[in-house]
Every structure is written in C-alpha cells, then in structure tokens.
Amino acid sequence: MTQTAARRTYSKRSLHGQVAHDLGRRIIGGSYPEGSLLPNEEELSTELDVSRTALREAIKVLTAKGLIVSRPKIGTKVRPRGDWNMLDPDVLEWTIQTSDLTVFSRKLIEMRDMIEPAAAGLAARNHRPEQAVELVEAYRAMDASQTHQDWSAADLRFHQAMLSATGNELVGALGTLIETALITSFDYSARHARKPKESLILHRDVLDAILSRDPAAATQAMEVLLTDAREAIDRIAAAQAGS
Incomplete structure (x- = not known):
C-alpha cells in the first residue's frame, strides 16, 4: 500500500482512530465473529489501555462503517458482513491486511x-x-x-x-x-x-x-x-x- 493511500484512511489519525483501527482489524479478521458481542466498555477499555472516551469515539467510527451496532442493555454487536461498507478505505485496508x-x-x-x-x-x-x-x-x-x-x-x-x-x-x-x-x-x-x-x-x-x-x-x-x-x-x- 502506498503512503498516500495509508494517509487517506481515517482510522490512524488520532488515539480513538488507532483504537478503531485495532478493533476493525479484529472484527474483519474474525476475532469478533459476525453476530458476536464485543466485551463491555470497562473490559475493552482496560484491555486496550485507553480511556472510555476514546473507546466510545472508536465505536462511533466503526458504527458509521457498518461493522457494529450498539443497543441499550444488549451491548455492541458485530453486524453481518453484508452490512459492512466494503468500499470504505479503512474497511478495505483491514480486509487486505487480514485476507x-x-x-x-x-x-x-x-x-x-x-x-x-x-x-x-x-x-x-x-x-x-x-x-x-x-x-x-x-x-x-x-x-x-x-x-x-x-x-x-x-x-x-x-x-x-x-x-x-x-x-x-x-x-x-x-x-x-x-x-x-x-x-x-x-x-x-x-x-x-x-x-x-x-x-x-x-x-x-x-x-x-x-x-x-x-x-x-x-x-x-x-x-x-x-x-x-x-x-x-x-x-x-x-x-x-x-x-
């Protein structure tokens, strides 16, 4: 991948972007399969060693890309692959890296x-x-x-x-x-x-x-x-x- 293409991806420009990048790779790579729930906010922020604020912003990024959906009292679930925005530059990059x-x-x-x-x-x-x-x-x-x-x-x-x-x-x-x-x-x-x-x-x-x-x-x-x-x-x- 060219440096130009890498710079265009949104996911690595900030702390919450780095978190989104990490979680996005895990989701697309199958560590969190379709239909599975992500760990709760406290567990995930501890595991990733980031604040809950950064994690919440990362969740918003991944939600916008169609990878996950959050529901009150249920949690954050990985959406079916058919719902993912596969033409999003980040999603494409993560797919390439894990395929x-x-x-x-x-x-x-x-x-x-x-x-x-x-x-x-x-x-x-x-x-x-x-x-x-x-x-x-x-x-x-x-x-x-x-x-x-x-x-x-x-x-x-x-x-x-x-x-x-x-x-x-x-x-x-x-x-x-x-x-x-x-x-x-x-x-x-x-x-x-x-x-x-x-x-x-x-x-x-x-x-x-x-x-x-x-x-x-x-x-x-x-x-x-x-x-x-x-x-x-x-x-x-x-x-x-x-x-």
Missing part, C-alpha cells in the same frame, strides 16, 4: 470486470485533451518504471486517469475510493510477474483505443487486459500451491 491476497485480488478483478471495460468505452467517447495527456503520461511512467513499486504506482495512475476520463464523476470517484485495493492488487501481481512490465503492451492497446476515440476497441482492449490480470493471479495461486 488471502489471491482470494482478495480475484474478487477485485470480478468487480473491475463489471466496471472497467464499459469505463474504457466511455473514456474513448468522452475524454478531454488534458485527460488524454494524463493517460499518456501515466503510460510513459509505466514504461519508464524500474521497480515493481514504481510500476504499481504508475499502473494505478493509468487506471484512475481512465476512470476520470469517462466524464462521469461517480465512475471517476471510484478510482480514488478503492485506491488501497487497486495498489495492493497491482503490487501483488507485479512482485510475482514472470517478467517486468509483461502487461505493458495490453495497456498500450487500451490507451491507443481511447486516444482514437474507438469505444468498442477500448472496451475490448480492457477486457483482454483484465483477462490477463486474472490469469496472472491464477498463476500466482498455482505457484504458491506447488511450493
């Missing part, structure tokens, strides 16, 4: 499959000149990268630029919203790639189609790119299973 990265990356690609091909088509139709420049510069940064970290950062920049170029601010915001997930997945794949920059030519196909304002070609090129990404994750999983 099998292969499984997580596959789920992320499933989501990207539903969004990015259509987004590439929109970008081909709607991009402005300055957005075309940003796409080209992101691609050049990928081509010039010397480390997998540089590659991952440039790859993230390329996909965020593509989403922004759709002309739909809701789609454009998605790239920032799931930045932590994307950079983690890109870095994971890059570290295990058979050769550096192996998907560069596929990104070039997406770029060329967008710049040519060919929505059908851009959609198809993005589908091919995501298929390659999925196959790369499958190769990583197979290699790890055989090691």
Whole structure:
C-alpha cells in the first residue's frame, strides 16, 4: 500500500482512530465473529489501555462503517458482513491486511470486470485533451518504471486517469475510493510477474483505443487486459500451491 493511500484512511489519525483501527482489524479478521458481542466498555477499555472516551469515539467510527451496532442493555454487536461498507478505505485496508491476497485480488478483478471495460468505452467517447495527456503520461511512467513499486504506482495512475476520463464523476470517484485495493492488487501481481512490465503492451492497446476515440476497441482492449490480470493471479495461486 502506498503512503498516500495509508494517509487517506481515517482510522490512524488520532488515539480513538488507532483504537478503531485495532478493533476493525479484529472484527474483519474474525476475532469478533459476525453476530458476536464485543466485551463491555470497562473490559475493552482496560484491555486496550485507553480511556472510555476514546473507546466510545472508536465505536462511533466503526458504527458509521457498518461493522457494529450498539443497543441499550444488549451491548455492541458485530453486524453481518453484508452490512459492512466494503468500499470504505479503512474497511478495505483491514480486509487486505487480514485476507488471502489471491482470494482478495480475484474478487477485485470480478468487480473491475463489471466496471472497467464499459469505463474504457466511455473514456474513448468522452475524454478531454488534458485527460488524454494524463493517460499518456501515466503510460510513459509505466514504461519508464524500474521497480515493481514504481510500476504499481504508475499502473494505478493509468487506471484512475481512465476512470476520470469517462466524464462521469461517480465512475471517476471510484478510482480514488478503492485506491488501497487497486495498489495492493497491482503490487501483488507485479512482485510475482514472470517478467517486468509483461502487461505493458495490453495497456498500450487500451490507451491507443481511447486516444482514437474507438469505444468498442477500448472496451475490448480492457477486457483482454483484465483477462490477463486474472490469469496472472491464477498463476500466482498455482505457484504458491506447488511450493
């Protein structure tokens, strides 16, 4: 995860944020299963060595993220996983930290499959000149990268630029919203790639189609790119299973 992405998460900016971070990881990691009650306030504040005020503020943070719900005379209960705000940057970070990265990356690609091909088509139709420049510069940064970290950062920049170029601010915001997930997945794949920059030519196909304002070609090129990404994750999983 990039330092930028880490700084964007709310949970580590204050004492109660650190408490929220600790509890959030425990909940998502399964230490407090769905439907279970958290220890009472006195026990939890003692265990975490924080004031009740800090704990209460942390509980508010986790409640807002959909992880828990507090009821008078009952206590604080972990909500079902389906209620969690999985696109919240903190929740994404905690999920990544407590999950099998292969499984997580596959789920992320499933989501990207539903969004990015259509987004590439929109970008081909709607991009402005300055957005075309940003796409080209992101691609050049990928081509010039010397480390997998540089590659991952440039790859993230390329996909965020593509989403922004759709002309739909809701789609454009998605790239920032799931930045932590994307950079983690890109870095994971890059570290295990058979050769550096192996998907560069596929990104070039997406770029060329967008710049040519060919929505059908851009959609198809993005589908091919995501298929390659999925196959790369499958190769990583197979290699790890055989090691």
